[in-house]
């Protein structure tokens with residue numbers, strides 16, 4: 034099969050999907066829930082689980098961001114087809130979410146895959162400390178072989194629940210998890226020059242190397258009854274994902290075996306990332322966050338950091354400032370020069386207590402089992418004295434609770 038003479042299996046989306054190490058898959062309500070009956074589309078969900086199991090078997094890590102709680106819950110609560118008030122949506126979400134999580138467990142369990150439910154709000158992805166906790170939990174779940182199934186925590190949402198929010202949430206999750214691919218399974222096979230339902234001359238766009246204003250202007254709303262985010266929220270997601278070094282694909286999710294269909298070359302739109310997840314994260318740590326404290330380290334630690342290692346408590350001589358776990362701190366060499374920045378794994382009081390001690394002593398000193406490192410190498414930017422300028426854009430600081 035070919036599209037315009039190209040081998041379908043060599044489409045950017047097919048190749049990107051096969052090559053990705055950590056993939057976030059966003060599933061819209063319209064795919065999971067039958068619009069007419071309000072029931073789960075079981076056969077389709079089963080086929081998605083088979084696809085996920087295949088990805089896992091070839092070594093890929095998978096996170097699912099799934100909508101569908103409100104669409105399922107409204108039928109269970111007998112709320113009918115009309116427009117719901119916010120409290121009714123929240124009640125529907127609370128009811129439908131159990132069904133949704135259970136459905137994923139039912140289809141992934143037989144593949145030997147544990148499902149973990151994670152409910153997040155968009156604020157969780159923006160306030161830095163909660164962001165770091167969520168990031169650590171997701172990392173641990175993936176390491177333990179589970180598939181996190183994430184939805185927005187609709188019952189605590191203070192703003193109106195907007196369909197399409199999960200497009201944005203999935204991009205935040207991709208950023209949080211340093212994923213290299215975000216796959217949006219949609220009711221359409223990608224981005225068109227205009228909404229094809231409105232403009233029959235609209236043309237499909239297979240690849241978006243850069244999000245230009247012209248591309249961003251193409252995103253219209255949605256005409257579906259259950260999923261109403263439309264293309265605008267997907268392009269907003271592409272922007273967040275791209276800046277985090279994550280490529281994005283919009284593909285038709287209706288096929289039975291929706292991921293196999295993309296890999297077989299099914300039509301989709303591929304969005305190139307702006308950078309790599311690693312570089313994006315280092316840039317974020319090094320340039321955006323103002324340090325709340327300093328850790329003065331010995332020569333041995335300076336050498337370890339220069340080699341790309343983590344900062345262990347044993348190499349810390351002095352701790353200054355007031356900071357909590359997850360705050361940015363500056364690392365200073367014995368001559369007083371800032372050589373690195375990173376996110377502290379302990380608050381300042383604990384840091385003072387364990388400074389100069391071996392990691393094996395941490396549990397005895399603090400009374401709990403924490404991380405071995407004061408700053409893990411993934412959370413550290415070494416700049417050897419060449420301090421990067423802060424941009425002054427410090428929104429996370431302001432929002433951190």
Ligand SMILES: Nc1ncnc2c1ncn2[C@@H]1O[C@H](COP(=O)(O)OP(=O)(O)O)[C@@H](O)[C@H]1O
Nearest residue numbers: 061219220225227228251253255260262263264
């Ligand atoms: N430029 C565009 N290209 C493609 N689809 C568009 C465009 N502008 C608006 N749309 C609409 O966006 C819809 C996809 O979003 P949505 O209905 O929220 O689906 P889902 O949440 O299932 O992904 C399409 O069906 C189409 O009606």
Ligand SMILES: N[C@@H](CCC(=O)OP(=O)(O)O)C(=O)O
Nearest residue numbers: 062100101102103197198199
């Ligand atoms: N959190 C809501 C869905 C929000 C949402 O973005 O829905 P959709 O546009 O179908 O992806 C729910 O589970 O019903």
